Amino acid sequence: MRRWLPLLAISLSTFMLLVDLTIVSVAAPAIAGALHSSFAALQWSVDLYVLVLAALMMAAGSISDLLGQRRVFVAGLVVFAVASLACGMAPNTAALIAARGVQGLGAAAMYATNAALLGSTYTGRDRSVAFGVWGAANGAAAAAGPILGGLLTEHAGWRAIFLVNLPVAAVAVLIAMRAIAESRGSSGGRVDLPGTAAFTLAATLMVYGLIRAGEHGWTDPATVGVLVAGAAAAAAFVLLERGRTNPMIDLSLFRQPSFSTLMFAGAALTASAFAHLVFVSLWAQSILGLSPMMAGLALTPLAAVAFVVAGAGGRLLHNVAPRHSIGWGLLLVGTGTLLGMLLGPDSGWSVLIPSLCLTGLGVGLASPVLASAALTAAPPHRTGMANAAMNTFRQLGYAIALPLLATVSAGQAEGVLAGSGSFADPGAAAMELTGGAYPELLAQASTGTRAAVEDVLRSAYAAGLDSIFLLSGILALIAGGAVLALVRRSPAPSEQASVPDTVAARGPRG
Structure with a gap:
C-alpha cells in the first residue's frame, strides 16, 4: 500500500484545489449576506482564483522543471493552506x-506538477491506475464543490468551506515529504516573466470585460475599451513568445492539430460541464427555496457518476485510443447538458437528474485522459509545458464561461421580464434575479399581483437557464466532434517501449 501514498497526496491536492473552483457557488447567498456583497463582486472571488491559477500554471511548470517538482508541489500546498486560512x-x-x-497561486504550483509527479512515480499498469484515480479526483471535484459547500455552509458556516482545506493540506504535505521522490523536467532555461505578465494581463482584461458587459452592456465604451485592451495584450503575448528561446508556451505546438484540438477540448470540458452549476445552485436555493445542503446534494448525480466512471476508466479503457474517450465523453457532456433544457418554470430539482448523470458519465470518460493525451502530443522536452498548458486551458474555459453565461442568462431573463411589463427596469431586475435575488424581487410585488409576478420571475429564470444549457451543450458537441476528427491516434502499446518515460506519463493508451 505504501506505493500508493504519492497518489493519495497528489489526488488530495487536486481534489482540494478543484473543489475550491465551485465550492463558493452554493455558499454565495450566505457570503453575500454576511459580507454585504453583490453577486458581481462575489463572482470575482471565483474568477480571480481561476485567473491566477490559469495564468501562472505554465510559469509554475517551468519553475518546477528548474527547482524540482516535489519542491514546487509542497510550496504550493503551504501557500494554498495559508491563503485558505485568510479566506476563512x-x-x-x-x-x-x-x-x-493568493489561493490561486498555490493551486497553480500544485496543479502544474501533478501529472509530472505521477509520471515519474509510476510505470506500466500502475501508471494507468494512478492516472485513472487522479482523473476521478479531477472529474468529481468540481461537481463535488457545491455538495461540500452546502453541507459545510449549513452546518458549520460559510467560513468552513475554506478552513476545511487546512487539515487536508497538512496531510498532503506530510505524505509528499515522506513518500514522493524529487524529480525535474528537462526543459531548462529561465522562467518567462514577460510572457507570464502579458498572459495574465490579457486573461484578466478579457474576463473583466465579460463581467462588465453583463452589468453595463456590450456597447458600453468602457466595456469595449477593456476588451480591446485584452485583445492587444493577447497579441503582445504572442509576439513575445515568438521571440523567446525559452517561452512560457512554445507556440509551434499549436501547429499540430492534435495538440490544438486537445487544448480546445480541455477548455470546452470545464466550460460546458461545470460553469453552469453555479447558476443551477442559485436556482435551487432562490427559486426552489432549498437549503444550501440540499442544493448541493441535488448535484450529487454528476459528481458520483463522474467519480465512478473515471476511477474505473484507468483499468477498463487501458487500450482505448484517448481520442475516443475524450471525444465521446464530450459528446455525452453535450447531450447531457442539452437535456437540462427540460427544466421549466414549475420544475423541481429532479428534472435535472438525467442531465446530471449523462454529463457525469461524459466527464468521467474525458477527464482522466486529457492530461495524458496532452503529454503524448508534445515532444519529450516539452512535457512539463504541455501538462501546464492543458491545465491552463481547462481553467480558462471555466473563467471565461462563468461571466459569459451570466451575461447570456441575464439577457434572456430581461427579455421575459420586459415582455411582462411588471418591472420598470427589467435589465436591473434580470441581473438581480439571475444573481439569486428572487425572494427579494417577489417580496416587492403587491398582494394582488404577487401570483402573476411569481410566474414571470420563474419563467424568466428558466429562460435564462435554458440559454445556459443550450450554449454549454453546443460547445461540448463541437469539441467532441473536433477531437474525434482531428486528434491523431496515439502510439500503440507495443510502440511505447521506445517512448521516453516522461512522455509516456499518461493513462489509457490506444
Whole structure:
C-alpha cells in the first residue's frame, strides 16, 4: 500500500484545489449576506482564483522543471493552506477576493506538477491506475464543490468551506515529504516573466470585460475599451513568445492539430460541464427555496457518476485510443447538458437528474485522459509545458464561461421580464434575479399581483437557464466532434517501449 501514498497526496491536492473552483457557488447567498456583497463582486472571488491559477500554471511548470517538482508541489500546498486560512477569516469582500487570488497561486504550483509527479512515480499498469484515480479526483471535484459547500455552509458556516482545506493540506504535505521522490523536467532555461505578465494581463482584461458587459452592456465604451485592451495584450503575448528561446508556451505546438484540438477540448470540458452549476445552485436555493445542503446534494448525480466512471476508466479503457474517450465523453457532456433544457418554470430539482448523470458519465470518460493525451502530443522536452498548458486551458474555459453565461442568462431573463411589463427596469431586475435575488424581487410585488409576478420571475429564470444549457451543450458537441476528427491516434502499446518515460506519463493508451 505504501506505493500508493504519492497518489493519495497528489489526488488530495487536486481534489482540494478543484473543489475550491465551485465550492463558493452554493455558499454565495450566505457570503453575500454576511459580507454585504453583490453577486458581481462575489463572482470575482471565483474568477480571480481561476485567473491566477490559469495564468501562472505554465510559469509554475517551468519553475518546477528548474527547482524540482516535489519542491514546487509542497510550496504550493503551504501557500494554498495559508491563503485558505485568510479566506476563512476575511472581514470583507475585498479581503476575500485578495485571499482567493493568493489561493490561486498555490493551486497553480500544485496543479502544474501533478501529472509530472505521477509520471515519474509510476510505470506500466500502475501508471494507468494512478492516472485513472487522479482523473476521478479531477472529474468529481468540481461537481463535488457545491455538495461540500452546502453541507459545510449549513452546518458549520460559510467560513468552513475554506478552513476545511487546512487539515487536508497538512496531510498532503506530510505524505509528499515522506513518500514522493524529487524529480525535474528537462526543459531548462529561465522562467518567462514577460510572457507570464502579458498572459495574465490579457486573461484578466478579457474576463473583466465579460463581467462588465453583463452589468453595463456590450456597447458600453468602457466595456469595449477593456476588451480591446485584452485583445492587444493577447497579441503582445504572442509576439513575445515568438521571440523567446525559452517561452512560457512554445507556440509551434499549436501547429499540430492534435495538440490544438486537445487544448480546445480541455477548455470546452470545464466550460460546458461545470460553469453552469453555479447558476443551477442559485436556482435551487432562490427559486426552489432549498437549503444550501440540499442544493448541493441535488448535484450529487454528476459528481458520483463522474467519480465512478473515471476511477474505473484507468483499468477498463487501458487500450482505448484517448481520442475516443475524450471525444465521446464530450459528446455525452453535450447531450447531457442539452437535456437540462427540460427544466421549466414549475420544475423541481429532479428534472435535472438525467442531465446530471449523462454529463457525469461524459466527464468521467474525458477527464482522466486529457492530461495524458496532452503529454503524448508534445515532444519529450516539452512535457512539463504541455501538462501546464492543458491545465491552463481547462481553467480558462471555466473563467471565461462563468461571466459569459451570466451575461447570456441575464439577457434572456430581461427579455421575459420586459415582455411582462411588471418591472420598470427589467435589465436591473434580470441581473438581480439571475444573481439569486428572487425572494427579494417577489417580496416587492403587491398582494394582488404577487401570483402573476411569481410566474414571470420563474419563467424568466428558466429562460435564462435554458440559454445556459443550450450554449454549454453546443460547445461540448463541437469539441467532441473536433477531437474525434482531428486528434491523431496515439502510439500503440507495443510502440511505447521506445517512448521516453516522461512522455509516456499518461493513462489509457490506444
